[in-house]
Amino acid sequence: MIKRGVFLFLFLSASPVFAGDEKPPMLAHPYVLVTMLLMIAILYTYLLTAKKGKLPFIRTLPGLKAIDEAIGRATELGKPVLYLSGLGDVDNIQTLAALSILSHVAKKAAEYDTPLIMPSMYSVTMVTAQEVIKEAHLRAGRPDTYNPDNVYYVSDEQFAFVAHTNGVMERMRPAANIYMGAYFGESLILAETGHATGAIQIAGTAETSQLPFFVVACDYCLIGEELYAASAYLSQDAKQMGSIKAQDVVRLIVLGFILVGSILETVNLPHYADFFQKVLGGG
Amino acid sequence: MQRQIPMFIVFVSGLTMIVDYFFPRVPYIQGAREIFLNWGRIALTFAMILGIMNLLMSNLRKVALRKAGWIYNVILLGSFALTFYFAVQYKMVPSGNTFITHKGTDMGSSGTMSFASKIFLDVYTPLSGTIFSLVAFFIASAAFRAFRAKNIEAILLLSSAIVVMLGSIPFGDSLFAWLGLEHILGHRNFSWLSTQIQQIPMSAAQRAINFGVAFGMVFMSIKILTGIDRSYFGGGGE
Amino acid sequence: MSHDLGVWVAALLTLAALSFLYKDNLFYRIAENIFVGVSSAWVFATNIHSDLIDDMLLKAFPHAFHQPGPPDLKPLWGGLIGLLILSRLIPGWTSLSRWGIAFVVGFQTGIQLFGAIVGNVLLQLNSTIVPLFVPRNLSATLRNGLGTLGTFTSLSYFYFSREQKGWFGVVTRLGVWFLMISFGAAYGSTVMTRMSILIGRLQFLLSTWLGVIHT
Structure with a gap:
């Protein structure tokens, strides 16, 4: 039964509608399309369920609890909070997740009347972050305390940005450093400098290669998808919470695929084994 | 209206890319990806002016007001002007x-x-x-700090780091022999052990992280394209 | 010792940047501000050349640059979108600027959406599914078994809608162990490449500048 089901999916998704040899097919990458539509369907199912008031249970991520504590600590010490949205521009989804998280951080900081410093590597990220923070101050009922000078552009050059940010950490001694978004070779330089200045450090990135450095050098680290989940979780919006649940459902499906696939592979069903290679051979 | 038009633009431009990818023969949209990437690059270079102006204005202001350390702002402005003048030529x-x-x-x-x-x-x-x-x-100082951690997770992290590190230097093999590990693991060495760690548990865990990242990215993308998540525009989620 | 002024400038800036390891100081601050000024101007100037002149103006108005070929006006749309983003410089025009940003966010999000499905879901699924038992090959069986267990438990660790307690807690704990081994291995494997970057800088100081070692 399971086998039949799997093969039906394979058959449906692996049959492109080719029109000729020269022209591109009418429908390219059908398997990707099926997967995408399936994910959209799952997402909307849970969005609607959540919207009806049936909020899913989502466990607390330790890194997120720490954000509020870190801002609180900065307030007690009378020191600023440093927020970095990574080394990606707004065309990177990680940066957008970082800006979403910023919206929460900025509101908390505004409520506590703690300055939030944000050097930025890109112009558009800078102006977008300014809007996010301004809006957060409005929501916190403190529009008067918004200071656009605290969000500023440094340089599009990775290490010039790092050189400046390191200097800021040493001079301003922020009590909390929050690094969210895409990071590359500089992650450890930032995190170690931050540690040396005695700041509480919370990081979150989906860059697999940089996770080890943040895990070692920071107090808390959101690993991979936790960065995206965090932006949804912090919004405390029903629809956003539903999307985390949907993410889990897709995970269960993938886990099921791995389990069933491995079993089928073990009992030696070559058709199944070749499936992904075949369908992906076309791009 | 202030938010609706940008949301509509996000949706249409995103959808165009999706249609271009899945239905390559749709007229007008065919090849849109390359064109959009080109437009995006040009647009972001224009947008750089915002950042450059922000940099110059804030530094000029500090110099004008003689704020503490204003001399550094002069250095920054000077190196900018000099480089830009020559680089643009x-x-x-x-x-x-x-x-x-x-x-x-x-x-x-x-x-x-x-x-x-x-x-x-x-x-x-x-x-x-x-x-x-x-x-x-910093790679040394961070590792040194990790030495002090006492839980099993930290020990696992540190042990695999040490093995992989020793596996990439010749000294590792001499140490392997000196420790007498050959008697236990046969004619293998740290580089063999390092390869095993990287190929089995490391790639397994990284695959899991990548799966998760993909789920997160896909759902975040859909939420952005459909306007469910617009907090990056300062909307605070809704 | 080098007699080249350029080498001296590079060496002194290198020392100034390295001095940060001791603490923030006058020399580091000078180097930092020079670097920010030089790099932002450099990137801006090169982008003007490559994106605005080559990719836009040269294509749209080839004759003005004495280039052959028919004009292609399409890149001017990129310029228009850029101007939209810039419009926030005019007070009260912020919302127009959002239109331009929305375009960049939208199309890049679309590209990353299917990119993630192909690269991180389907291709990975293909490499994760392996036989759990390989006849007469104990090492392959162990390797596949351990690999599948690792992916399975690590992926379970990220499951958000359940507390990590009881039997599920055991599974996720195992997943954390796999993750930690993976982080350690990745950490260890980068040590050498990072050291080589430092060695490169030291070589410059000792060989090119001071000439005390010969490479």
């Missing part, structure tokens, strides 16, 4: 140690080099390399 495509101007002249790394390429080679490159090289010190 010459279009330099760094290729090894030579540069090509927009007039098509090849310039060697010595003698005839323009002032702009001198700035690139003698200021930009060494500073970039040195700031990056700081990581070599």
